[in-house]
Amino acid sequence: MSTLWHLQRLLLAVAAALCFDSRATLDRGPRPKERSVRPKERSVCWRVGVATLMALVVSALSSVSPTAKAVSISCDQSTTTGYSSGNPSTISVVTVDGKPVEVNTANAYWVMAKAAEADGVYLSVVSGFRTMAQQQYLYDCYVNCNCNNCNLAAVPGYSNHQSGHALDLNTGGWSTANYNWLVAHGPTYGFTRTVASEHWHWEWWGGGPGGGPCTGGAVTSPDPDMSIWIQTATLSGQERDFRAEGSSDGVFDLYQGQQFVVEVFIHNAAGAAATESGDSVLVHVWFESPWLEPVSYDIYTDWPEYDLATWIPSNADTDPENPPKTAPPPASYTYSTRHYAGGEGKKIRFLARAKDYSIGQVDHPDVRAWIQHVGGWYGEQTGWDDPVELNGAGGLLRAQFQYDVYSRSRWDFEGVEATETEGWRAEGAAHLTVAQGAAQVELTGGDPRLCNTTARWSAAEREAVQLLVRSPEARLSQLLFTTDAEEGLDDAKSAWFITPASPDGFAPVQVDFSDHPKWTGTITGLCLDPSPAATGVYEIDAIAAIASGTTTGDADGDGALDAPGPDCDDGDAEVHPGAAERCNGVDDDCDGETDEGQTNACGACGALPVEVCNDQDDDCDGETDEGLICDLCSPGAEEPCTLDLPVGDCTSGARRCHGGGAWGPCEAAAACGQGPVEPQPDVIEGEQAVGPLGDATAEISSVRMSTSLAERRVGGEGCDVGAGTPLPLPFASLLLLLLRARAAARGSRRRL
Structure with missing residues (x-):
C-alpha cells in the first residue's frame, strides 16, 4: 500500500483518539441531564475537525493523482x-x-x-x-x-x-x-x-525533440540490422478508423479522393554495423492500384541525431535512379536509399491519394514495402513473397499498411458482415443489416427511414440519384436530402419516385433533382423513405449519385407519378392531377371523370349541331325541325306522283314545283281517262268543246281531288301527296261552286 494510504488512515485514527479522549476527560463523573459545551471541549472538537478534514483531503488527492514515481x-x-x-x-x-x-x-x-x-x-x-x-x-x-x-x-x-x-x-x-x-x-x-x-x-511513430538515454544503443554487431515499417498520419478532423464495423474494424479508413501521408521507415539498429559503403539499400514500394496511388515523394534521413524524429532531406532524394519529381511516381517502384550508418533511419514520405472506392472490390487495399537489397547481408527480394538467397535478417524484411476506401457518393453494400452498412443507419420503424451483397431493410410500419450523413458531392455536377432495389410490390417512395446551406430534413428538400414491383431481381430506380429549387451547393446527406407506414422487406443493392437521370414513375416528366402514384397516364405529359380538362374523351386531370364541363347539350365535344329537316331533334332542345320549312323543291322541277283519285283508268300523274319552292298537286295527264269520246254537238268557231263545261273540267277535277283529300283528312285518314297542304273542307266547297259557275259562264259565251 502507498504511503498516502497509510497517512490518511493515521490521521483519521488520531482524530478519533482525540475526540474520544476529550470526551472521556470532560465527561468524568456523573453526567448532568443537560450540559452546555465547555470552551475546552470546543477547542478539542475543532482540532478533531481539522484533523478529519486533513485526512479527507489527503484521501481525495490520493484517489485523483497516481503515485509519484520517477521514470526508470x-x-x-x-x-x-x-x-x-x-x-x-x-x-x-x-x-x-x-x-x-x-x-x-x-x-x-x-x-x-x-x-x-x-x-x-x-x-x-x-x-x-x-x-x-x-x-x-x-x-x-x-x-x-x-x-x-x-x-x-x-x-x-x-x-x-x-x-x-x-x-x-x-x-x-x-x-x-x-x-x-x-x-x-x-x-x-x-x-x-x-x-x-x-x-x-x-x-x-516519430517526432518530438529527440534524445534519450538509450540513443546509440548498447548492443554492437558486426553486421547491419535493418528493419522496415509503414506509418500513416491521421487526417485532421477525421478518426483513423471512422468505420469501425465488421471486417473494417481496426483498418485505416479513407474517403475516395482524399489525399493522405504514408511514410515508409527504414532503420539500421543502433550499434549495428553500417551498410556497405558505396552500395545502396534498395527499397521497393507498392501501392495497390487502382484504389491507391502515389502523388509525390520525398526521402529524409535522421542523420546526425539518429532519433527517428529529426528529419532532413537525404541525398537519396535526388538519386537519378529514383523517379523524377516532375510527375507522380509509379504505383510500384524500387527506390535507392543509399548508405546507412549504425543507428540511422530514413523514410520515404509519400503524398498519396485514395483514388477509387474499394468496398466489395478488394479486401483492404494496401501499401506494401520491402527491403530488396542490402549489400553483403540481405537480398535479393524482388517481390512481396519472393524468398531471398542471402538473409542476414532471418526473415523477410517487409511491411504493409491496409486501408478501406469509402465513397461519399456511392454505396454498394458488399461488406462481408451484417454490420457493414457503410455509414447508413436505420431510423424509425426500420431495421438495417447487410447480407448477400445488399442492404436488407425490414419495414415495420410507422415512418421507416434509411439515412446517411456523410454524403458529399456537388449538386451541379450530379443532379440525380440511382438505386438498385428489390421490392415484392410497387411502392410510392421518397428521397430526402440536406445541403451545406440547409442541414435539416424536410419535405421541401425531397422528391418522390416509384419503386417498381421486382420480386425476382433488382430494378434500377432513378430520382431526378435537376429542376429542384433547393438542389444547390453541396449535398451533405440522404434519407430514403421506402414507403410510409409500410411493412415487409426492402432490399438495396446499391445507391449512387449520377450526373443526370429520369425519375422512375414519371416517364412523361410532368411531375406526377404513375401508380401507385396519382398520374393516370404516365405516357402523356398533359395528363396528370391538376391538368386542364379538355374535351377529348380522356380523363386529363385524373379525377375519375372524362370531359366533365366540356361537352354540349348533346353530350359531345364542340358546338351544338344545326337543326335540319330530318324529323330529328338535331340540337337536343326537345323539339324536331323547329323553325324550318321542310321538303322544299326547285321551282319548275317536275316529278311523277300517284293520283289521289283515279281519273278514268289512270292512277299516275305528275306534280310541278311552284316559285315558292313548294310542290303543286298531283295532276293527271291531259289525255288520261278520255278513251273514245263522241264529239259534242256544240261547235263554236270550228272548235270542238271538250265537254259541257269546256276547260273547266280539269279545274273541277283538280278541285274534286283536293276536296276528296280534305274530306279524307277530316275523316282521320292520312295522306302524303307532297309538299302541298290539303285545303280545308269549307274552303274547298266554296271554290268548287265558283269554278262551276265560271264554267257555266264560259259555256254560255261559246254558245252565243
Whole structure:
C-alpha cells in the first residue's frame, strides 16, 4: 500500500483518539441531564475537525493523482519479433518502468516523462511491447468477455503494441492531472492518443525533440540490422478508423479522393554495423492500384541525431535512379536509399491519394514495402513473397499498411458482415443489416427511414440519384436530402419516385433533382423513405449519385407519378392531377371523370349541331325541325306522283314545283281517262268543246281531288301527296261552286 494510504488512515485514527479522549476527560463523573459545551471541549472538537478534514483531503488527492514515481529505464537491448499490420519484423527493445518498449519509442517516452516530472506529473508505463501470446490472451478476453474487463483488443499481429510503438500509461481517468498533461503536451513529444475509447493508449511513430538515454544503443554487431515499417498520419478532423464495423474494424479508413501521408521507415539498429559503403539499400514500394496511388515523394534521413524524429532531406532524394519529381511516381517502384550508418533511419514520405472506392472490390487495399537489397547481408527480394538467397535478417524484411476506401457518393453494400452498412443507419420503424451483397431493410410500419450523413458531392455536377432495389410490390417512395446551406430534413428538400414491383431481381430506380429549387451547393446527406407506414422487406443493392437521370414513375416528366402514384397516364405529359380538362374523351386531370364541363347539350365535344329537316331533334332542345320549312323543291322541277283519285283508268300523274319552292298537286295527264269520246254537238268557231263545261273540267277535277283529300283528312285518314297542304273542307266547297259557275259562264259565251 502507498504511503498516502497509510497517512490518511493515521490521521483519521488520531482524530478519533482525540475526540474520544476529550470526551472521556470532560465527561468524568456523573453526567448532568443537560450540559452546555465547555470552551475546552470546543477547542478539542475543532482540532478533531481539522484533523478529519486533513485526512479527507489527503484521501481525495490520493484517489485523483497516481503515485509519484520517477521514470526508470534500462538500456540493455534485446531483439524480438514485432508485428505491424500482420507482418513480422525484428525490433530492439529496452526496459521502461519494468516493461519492454521498442528502443526509439523508449527514448522518446523517457524525454517526455522527465518533462512531466518537472511539472509535478509522474507518468509510468502500464503496458508496452506485447508478444504474440500476450496479444492472443487479451484478444480472447475481449472476444469472450471473461477477463481484462472485456477491454478492446486488436487481432493478434495487428496491435500496435506488438510493434513496440504503443504504450498504455497511468492516466487514471479522463480528467486526471496525468491525462490532462498528456493531452496538452503529448504531441510535442510525438505521442498521440489513437483509440477514442481509451484514455490510457498512446502511440509514438516519430517526432518530438529527440534524445534519450538509450540513443546509440548498447548492443554492437558486426553486421547491419535493418528493419522496415509503414506509418500513416491521421487526417485532421477525421478518426483513423471512422468505420469501425465488421471486417473494417481496426483498418485505416479513407474517403475516395482524399489525399493522405504514408511514410515508409527504414532503420539500421543502433550499434549495428553500417551498410556497405558505396552500395545502396534498395527499397521497393507498392501501392495497390487502382484504389491507391502515389502523388509525390520525398526521402529524409535522421542523420546526425539518429532519433527517428529529426528529419532532413537525404541525398537519396535526388538519386537519378529514383523517379523524377516532375510527375507522380509509379504505383510500384524500387527506390535507392543509399548508405546507412549504425543507428540511422530514413523514410520515404509519400503524398498519396485514395483514388477509387474499394468496398466489395478488394479486401483492404494496401501499401506494401520491402527491403530488396542490402549489400553483403540481405537480398535479393524482388517481390512481396519472393524468398531471398542471402538473409542476414532471418526473415523477410517487409511491411504493409491496409486501408478501406469509402465513397461519399456511392454505396454498394458488399461488406462481408451484417454490420457493414457503410455509414447508413436505420431510423424509425426500420431495421438495417447487410447480407448477400445488399442492404436488407425490414419495414415495420410507422415512418421507416434509411439515412446517411456523410454524403458529399456537388449538386451541379450530379443532379440525380440511382438505386438498385428489390421490392415484392410497387411502392410510392421518397428521397430526402440536406445541403451545406440547409442541414435539416424536410419535405421541401425531397422528391418522390416509384419503386417498381421486382420480386425476382433488382430494378434500377432513378430520382431526378435537376429542376429542384433547393438542389444547390453541396449535398451533405440522404434519407430514403421506402414507403410510409409500410411493412415487409426492402432490399438495396446499391445507391449512387449520377450526373443526370429520369425519375422512375414519371416517364412523361410532368411531375406526377404513375401508380401507385396519382398520374393516370404516365405516357402523356398533359395528363396528370391538376391538368386542364379538355374535351377529348380522356380523363386529363385524373379525377375519375372524362370531359366533365366540356361537352354540349348533346353530350359531345364542340358546338351544338344545326337543326335540319330530318324529323330529328338535331340540337337536343326537345323539339324536331323547329323553325324550318321542310321538303322544299326547285321551282319548275317536275316529278311523277300517284293520283289521289283515279281519273278514268289512270292512277299516275305528275306534280310541278311552284316559285315558292313548294310542290303543286298531283295532276293527271291531259289525255288520261278520255278513251273514245263522241264529239259534242256544240261547235263554236270550228272548235270542238271538250265537254259541257269546256276547260273547266280539269279545274273541277283538280278541285274534286283536293276536296276528296280534305274530306279524307277530316275523316282521320292520312295522306302524303307532297309538299302541298290539303285545303280545308269549307274552303274547298266554296271554290268548287265558283269554278262551276265560271264554267257555266264560259259555256254560255261559246254558245252565243
